[in-house]
Amino acid sequence: MSADASVGALSERTGFDAYRDARAIIRLIQCSRCSYPLRVPVTLPCGNTICRMCLPRSHVRAGISYPANQERQEGFTCPFSDCTKEHSLADSNPDVVLGKVLELIGEEVAKCKTESSEKPMLLEEQAVVHPSMASSGLQFDRPRSRVLHGGRLLATYTFAEMGELAFNSDVIYKPLYDDEDGGLALDMMLLDRLKEVVRNEFDCQVCYALMLNPVTTPCGHTFCRRCLTRVLDHSLLCPLCRRSLSISPALTNEPNNERICRILATICPEHLASRTETVTREEQGALGESQVPLFVCTLSFPSMPTFLHIFEPRYRLMIRRTLETRTRTFGMVSYNRTREPQGNLGTVEFREYGTLLRIINAQMLPDGRSLIETVGVSRFKVKDWSILDGYVVGSIDRYDDISLVEEERIEAAETDPARRSNANGSSSPTAQLDHLSTRDLLDIGMNFIRRMRDNSAPWLHQRVLEAYGYPPEDPALFPYWFASVLPISEHEKYKLLPTRSVRERLKITARWVRRAESQRWYSGTCTVL
Numbered sequence: 001m002s003a004d005a006s007v008g009a010l011s012e013r014t015g016f017d018a019y020r021d022a023r024a025i026i027r028l029i030q031c032s033r034c035s036y037p038l039r040v041p042v043t044l045p046c047g048n049t050i051c052r053m054c055l056p057r058s059h060v061r062a063g064i065s066y067p068a069n070q071e072r073q074e075g076f077t078c079p080f081s082d083c084t085k086e087h088s089l090a091d092s093n094p095d096v097v098l099g100k101v102l103e104l105i106g107e108e109v110a111k112c113k114t115e116s117s118e119k120p121m122l123l124e125e126q127a128v129v130h131p132s133m134a135s136s137g138l139q140f141d142r143p144r145s146r147v148l149h150g151g152r153l154l155a156t157y158t159f160a161e162m163g164e165l166a167f168n169s170d171v172i173y174k175p176l177y178d179d180e181d182g183g184l185a186l187d188m189m190l191l192d193r194l195k196e197v198v199r200n201e202f203d204c205q206v207c208y209a210l211m212l213n214p215v216t217t218p219c220g221h222t223f224c225r226r227c228l229t230r231v232l233d234h235s236l237l238c239p240l241c242r243r244s245l246s247i248s249p250a251l252t253n254e255p256n257n258e259r260i261c262r263i264l265a266t267i268c269p270e271h272l273a274s275r276t277e278t279v280t281r282e283e284q285g286a287l288g289e290s291q292v293p294l295f296v297c298t299l300s301f302p303s304m305p306t307f308l309h310i311f312e313p314r315y316r317l318m319i320r321r322t323l324e325t326r327t328r329t330f331g332m333v334s335y336n337r338t339r340e341p342q343g344n345l346g347t348v349e350f351r352e353y354g355t356l357l358r359i360i361n362a363q364m365l366p367d368g369r370s371l372i373e374t375v376g377v378s379r380f381k382v383k384d385w386s387i388l389d390g391y392v393v394g395s396i397d398r399y400d401d402i403s404l405v406e407e408e409r410i411e412a413a414e415t416d417p418a419r420r421s422n423a424n425g426s427s428s429p430t431a432q433l434d435h436l437s438t439r440d441l442l443d444i445g446m447n448f449i450r451r452m453r454d455n456s457a458p459w460l461h462q463r464v465l466e467a468y469g470y471p472p473e474d475p476a477l478f479p480y481w482f483a484s485v486l487p488i489s490e491h492e493k494y495k496l497l498p499t500r501s502v503r504e505r506l507k508i509t510a511r512w513v514r515r516a517e518s519q520r521w522y523s524g525t526c527t528v529l
Contacts, residue, residue: 018191022152035167041098043216046083047255063412066438093220122174151186246404294392300332300355301480302376314390328359353497441506479505
């Protein structure tokens with residue numbers, strides 16, 4: 001059988017040419033900066049991957065006070081031309097999956113080298129600038145050539161391993177032996193062995209199936225996008241190392257791991273297509289389960305407790321049904337007392353933003369009433385609604401904060417010294433809040449709480465603190481805690497729910513403090529702003 005005929009048969013069987021596409025296969029595991037096979041690969045927040053030693057020199061990031069993490073104070077400018085954003089060192093850790101894959105590939109190639117010494121081949125580098133490889137940092141004065149042993153695949157890997165094959169170069173192959181079919185057999189054998197040794201490394205450690213739309217966390221672990229989203233619905237910790245993750249639970253702005261996506265499309269296209277089809281069917285089958293019961297009652301906030309006395313028959317039924325579900329969750333929305341239009345919902349009796357609550361304790365009373373203790377899980381926005389057995393059910397979208405990277409960018413821009421100097425001339429105290437650091441905005445609220453406790457403010461009675469806890473020092477949680485205990489109108493508190501920035505919520509609470517101090521209501525009985 002000729003080499004071309006063999007390649008055609010291989011293409012029909014696997015969808016990829018081990019012989020003809022040897023250069024493209026090796027490029028999948030090369031660093032675009034140094035051109036060596038990836039050494040301690042790091043997948044950046046933009047989804048691109050380079051060697052850890054190829055990371056640009058770091059610098060101190062200006063104007064960042066939240067979060068107060070030393071690693072996040074250092075950053076670097078992304079070297080990829082399709083990004084060029086500033087990345088935090090804390091978000092740039094070794095990619096565990098790719099690191100293990102490269103290790104296994106190296107071991108398998110080393111075994112093959114001892115079996116292929118009788119197949120010499122001349123490899124001539126051919127410099128070609130590929131549009132997708134413009135970010136390569138390696139340039140050679142002239143093309144290189146080498147006589148190496150093995151089939152095309154093994155020889156190309158060795159060429160790259162020697163540091164003599166630029167990432168943006170192609171290769172011309174000239175076998176120095178007569179048995180060309182033998183070289184093709186070597187390529188097929190090596191590719192099959194590589195597929196076999198690395199295949200299990202691409203299984204998601206949540207669903208234990210082939211990764212689909214893989215997303216790599218800042219700690220370096222990779223999961224299916226859908227699996228990671230579901231995990232983050234319950235906990236903002238990595239499922240493997242339990243490190244806190246500074247990413248949006250919805251993963252809205254988190255890119256796929258581009259390197260893993262390309263490798264999967266190369267080594268197992270049929271399996272990937274089958275997996276995609278299966279997940280699509282599962283998601284279509286779950287569409288009928290998207291209706292969430294909505295309790296039209298009061299304001300609730302994420303991570304904060306809400307205590308309910310259930311006595312209306314329609315809500316008794318709703319709570320009984322909720323307790324029978326696996327998640328024990330329902331939505332809480334407040335009354336739209338002013339009858340303001342609520343976006344696409346129009347003028348409805350409830351506000352369009354609410355909080356998903358999980359029942360953590362339920363005491364059923366003999367007369368059918370119940371006392372319910374819940375905790376806020378996440379915010380949502382109501383897309384559509386209807387009535388089921390007297391209570392409201394709705395289709396909702398999870399409503400998450402902007403990414404931590406965007407949060408840091410906004411703080412750095414607003415606290416820029418030039419903007420601060422312009423703000424110093426403003427006569428409005430609230431306008432000057434816009435230019436304080438996020439940490440300073442938090443301190444305004446924390447200091448106010450300390451003064452109020454010293455003054456024995458009734459809304460900070462010990463019973464209140466036992467129910468809601470002491471003021472959290474986490475800037476993301478403090479506004480929700482403050483709104484839960486502060487005696488101000490629901491109209492003011494509701495402003496926190498549609499706000500997607502920690503910094504903006506802290507500005508809202510700081511303005512509450514400024515207004516309260518100017519009106520001097522806080523040391524007496526509970527009144528509202």
